[in-house]
Amino acid sequence: MISRDEVVRTALSIAAIQQDDGGVPWPEGHVDAWNHVECLMAMAVAGLSEPVAKGYDWLAGHQRDDGSWPMKLVGGVATELGGESNHAAYVAAGVWHHQLVTGDEEFTERRWPMVKAALDYVVGLQTERGEVVWERDAHGVASSFALLTGCSSIHQGLRCGVLLADHVGDPQPHWELAADRLAHALAAHPEAFADKSRFSMDWYYPVLGGAVRGPRAFELLDREWSTFVVPGLGIRCVSDQPWVTGAETCELVLALDALGDRERAARLFTDVQHLRHDDGSYWTGWQFANHKHFPHERSAYTAAAVVLAADALLGLSAGSSLFRDVAAGPPPESVSPADPHPCGCTPAVF
Incomplete structure (x- = not known):
């Protein structure tokens, strides 16, 4: 286990690569809203208020009229114009996390319109079955498919958005309904999502994002544990390569912590x-x-995942329970495979 001082040192390594305009880039130089927000969350845990404020200014400055962000920006200029649904949704997780960590009501009130526009963009991409398609392209055309990892993260964003809306006194019941429908799709309709099963994220993200918890979550993780976990090193990014990655490993740490499996x-x-x-x-x-x-790179998003995992395990901030507290309720996983879901179907097993 690393110490509090080491956690702060890791957060400072993120601040060190933050660009002058506030964006936190990938090693190759582009910025996307999802990884940017994760980095802001990590710096908030460490109390780095100035770079965090600068980062949220960056988000506000690059949000588009429809509530989305460009998929990639380089030097503040959009290089990929599509808007990903999970990028927009994660902003709600970031702002709610900031409220928990800092208690800064003025910040939350100021950023609430940004979150509201972002989540309305997200729910506008939800299908009748409940999944959320992954993007609108540069021409505003919605994609024809959804991604399981992205939708799991969207579920977390919607749950955080509901909590945030109640906190500021502006309830958004349609977000809660969207989150319930999405949780059901994630737990019961694997056919709704493009097959990315070789990626470890598709394995654990339904747990991390709160859609699957309880006994079914343990079943899900145990089923592919030996496929992805490399004892002593971490977890594979993809099942067919001898390659472990820090961000995915720390996200699995967060998923296990959310289940109370603190030993693993x-x-x-x-x-x-x-x-x-x-x-x-x-x-x-x-x-x-x-x-x-x-x-051959050191990435800010990996450092951010480490800080968030350390916070969950050590309770370093008031936001340490964020990933534990976003579970769907009543959870779809509480329905046994033999029992019908509210829609009348039989839940599929991952």
């Missing part, structure tokens, strides 16, 4: 510390067949 969570968190650099940053991954860091 702490073990995995300890395992992945081989990616830590002397300056507190983290290598993105390790290719354990060639014994090389791959790619």
Whole structure:
């Protein structure tokens, strides 16, 4: 386990690469709203208020009239114009997390219109079955398919948005309905999502995002544990490559912590510390067949995932329970496979 001082050092490694306009980039230089928000959350845990405020100014400055953000921006200029639904939804998680960590009511009131526009953009992409398609393209045309990882993150964003709306006294019941419908799709309709099952994120994200909890969550994680977990190193990014990654490992730590499985969570968190650099940053991954860091980079989003996992395990901030508190209720996973869901179908098993 790392110390509080080491957590702050890791957050400072994120602040060190923040751009002058407030964006927190990928190693290759572009910024997207989802990873940017995750980095702001990590810096908030460490009390880095100035870079966090600068980062939310960046979000407000680049939000479009429809509530979305460009998929990629380089130097403040959009290079991919489509708007991803999960990028927009995660802003709600970030602002709610900021409220929990800081108690800054003025900040929350000021950023509420940004969140409201973002989540209305998201629910506008929900299908009748409940999944949320992954983007609107540059011409405003909605995609024809949904992604399980993205929708799991959207579920978390919607739940955070509902809590935020109640907090500011502007309830949004249609978000809660959208979250319930999405949770049902995630728990009962795997056919609703494009097949990305070789990626570990599609394995654990329904748990991380709160759509699947309880006994079914343990079943889900145990089913592919040996496929993705490499003892002593972390978890694979994809099932067919000898490559463990820090961000995915720490997200699985958060999922396990949300289930109360703190023993396995702490073990995995300890395992992945081989990616830590002397300056507190983290290598993105390790290719354990060639014994090389791959790619040869240290990424802010990996550092951010480490900080959030450490916060969950150590209780460093008032936002440490964020991932535990977004479970669907009543959870779709409480319905046994033999019992009908409210829509009359029989839940599928992942």
